[in-house]
Amino acid sequence: MNLLGISINHHTAPVELREALHLNANEIRTFIQQTKDSAFAEGIIISTCNRTEVYAIPKSDKTSLKDLESLIKNYKSSFDVKDENFQHFISRESVEHLFRVACGIESLLIGDNQIFKQVKDCFQISEEMEFAGVLIRRVMDAATRVGKRAITETAISEGAVTVSYASVQLVEKIFSNLQKKSALIIGTGETGEIAAKHLRDRGIGRLALTNRSFEKAEKLAAELNTAVFPFSNFKEHLHKFDIVVSATSAEGLIITKKDIEEAMKKRNYASMVLMDIAIPRDIDPESKKIDYVFYHDIDSLNIIVEQNLGKRKSEIPKVEKIIQEELDSFFEWYHSLEAAPTIKTLRDYFESVRAEEVEKSINKFSENDKEKLEIITKRIINKILHHPTIELRKISESDVRAEDTAAKISTIRDLFGLNEKKEEK
């Protein structure tokens, strides 16, 4: 199978280059058009902020990986893409790499399941652009299966692996129902905004924001439909919140232990979670000594992240086993697309239908006629299959590309359901 693959990813290129080479949906469409016009018959282009990959089947056997590289280099000619920025894959290696990408074990954050959706979206574009043929479709079916199996059969995507998600995981170990809880976000920079959105996504009951620049807080509050407190008096409202996330760029502490003690008294010591995800820290770490106060900073959240990443890494061998199973299954299908096995399967299928029907009606015939029935029905089957058999032999003996032969044979197999028949056996 002449599937060529190239990849620029976090192992081969710095982040600036990866960002520069990122293709949005429209760019992928244009790139596919150029690829189709040049030397490639079908393929898929995957591009995320961390990787850009091209998998394609050439129209001619003379086309090589260098031609695929040139396409990217020419498309992004203003950037200095070097040979060493590329990883190369041929045939089984290409399919295997695509499977590894789809299930997230090649991702920067191992087990990241967003990549699964991104790969499917990229395939959708190939379909739209009529760049996905029989083989690519089948490869993608298998890749989708690998992705789903990896999620359901292993723990590769379990546990929080970012600080923001880790803080939500921690909050959910303290409170059972976020819908009945309230949260205050102090600081509406990028980190604060992400935290606010995570809590909103998890269904927090009441969300409020505060920020030194009131306008900035108001802007985010309008987007998230939340309340805003002026930074000057937010401490007066601290006791009203079950969760406080602080992510300002202040140089010193903005909430002291005394502030928390006062808030806890007003709350009658109902549990309060303090997430200090600012560097340097915003909340006095001594607050953790107060009963029912759960204080956590970046370091403690990183412990969760590291543990979960470790667990995900330990799941990689299980995912690799799934990949090997699906690779074997895919190539078993691919090799069945050769003419000789298809002729045999086709003839076996017709013979089984004939034998089954004869069996059903054989008792209606006399002893003499039974033999004739066998001969006549076999003759009919042979006549029906004579022409398809000759044509299949011709396909395999001509100079047509192996991929084109495979596509034609695949159509025949699909038409008569020969793949299902084989699986049933």
Added chain:
Amino acid sequence: MLPSIHTINFLLPFFYVATFAIYFYDFQQGGKKFQNSKRLFLFLTLIFHFLYLVLRTVEFNHPPITNVFEIFTVLAFAISFSYFILELVTDIRRTGPFIIIISIIFQVISTLFIQDLAEVKEVLRSNLLGIHVISALIGYSGITISAVYGFLYLILYKEIKLNKFGLIFNRLPSLEILEKMSFFSAVIGFVFLTITIIIGVIWLPQAFPNIKFTDPKLIGTFAVWILYGFGLINKFLGKWRGKKLIMLSIIGFTLAILSTILTNFLAKSFHSFY
């Protein structure tokens, strides 16, 4: 029938240990592999145990509630059965090993010391006593489960405070859920202990006309009842929460167990039936 009763009595601790093992393995490993099979295992153990209780009742012509070792086997059953129902209703599946181990303790003691008892003291042949014991069993199951969830709450509370994110952190439900489970179990326990005491007080003068109200069993039981009552009132008034209430639940459970051991084995009490 006797050989069957002896065989099941011998096998029951092994059944509970096997159930505990599968629950504990699932707790350690995580995932969904044993999620349903462990429940089936517990169900089969409970069926087996129920069969044992029925066989004893038929063979010895009285329900197994007339001495402390008979009570222990019913208590082992009641605790695991309560947990089984709790797991079905709440779908919280990872706390099983901590409850089942309590059943193991009671069942092992019962298996070792229980005797074939055909003769029952005349004083114990009373319908009121039957209701008293059943109510006490539900009550004790309630306070046992409350104490276990309370204990788990304290461990998880400490782990989160100390940034220890190990097995306990990953497997147990949230602190809020543990607190609620402990509280509701304590409420059930308290209500049934109250019924137990009321029936006991009605039955007591009939059965033991010379009873003294300074009997260790009565003092112990009232102490446990007052302790739980005091804690629950404070909870309803919004004064107590979290650790404080849970500590009370654990102390209450410990007192209840100590009171049972003391009055049944060590002190001279009207309640020494063994």
